[in-house]
Amino acid sequence: MxxxxxxxxxxxxxxxxxxxxxxxxxxxxxxxxxxxxxxxxxxxxxxxxxxxxxxxxxxxxxxxxLDSEVTKNVKEELNKVKDNLEDFTGSLKRNE
Structure with missing residues (x-):
């Protein structure tokens, strides 16, 4: 096709x-x-x-x-969670 x-x-x-x-x-x-x-x-x-x-x-x-230090810390934490989630979903995709 x-x-x-x-x-x-x-x-x-x-x-x-x-x-x-x-x-x-x-x-x-x-x-x-x-x-x-x-x-x-x-x-x-x-x-x-x-x-x-x-x-x-x-x-x-x-x-x-807007406190730049607070937003910077929040962004860092969000990036950590995002990376952990990608690692988790990546391992799930590999196990399928």
Whole structure:
């Protein structure tokens, strides 16, 4: 049985068909301009989300809500539990 790779539940033939329709509608000369516009929009969204993250972390630090030492210890403990769980599930998978 031939297994075709899928991307977001869309197969390769569907992607090619959609690209073909896009070329027919917009023309080959407009595709780079459309791609640049999409990339610029994605960059602006990424920058906006990074700004929001920085604002939240800065306001948390100013309000003493976020204690970096406490969060660091919690992250270390969570990583230890995660590693132990992976070791346990790994041994279970090997025993099957």
């Amino acid at each position: 031939i297994h075709q790779p899928t991307f977001l539940f869309i197969g390769g033939t569907e992607i090619i068909f959609v690209l073909f329709i896009v070329v027919l509608v917009f023309g080959a000369d407009k595709l780079p301009e459309i791609a640049r516009g999409l990339a610029k929009g994605m960059r602006q969204i990424k920058d906006a989300t990074n700004d929001i993250k920085h604002e939240i972390s800065n306001s948390a630090k100013e309000s003493n809500i």
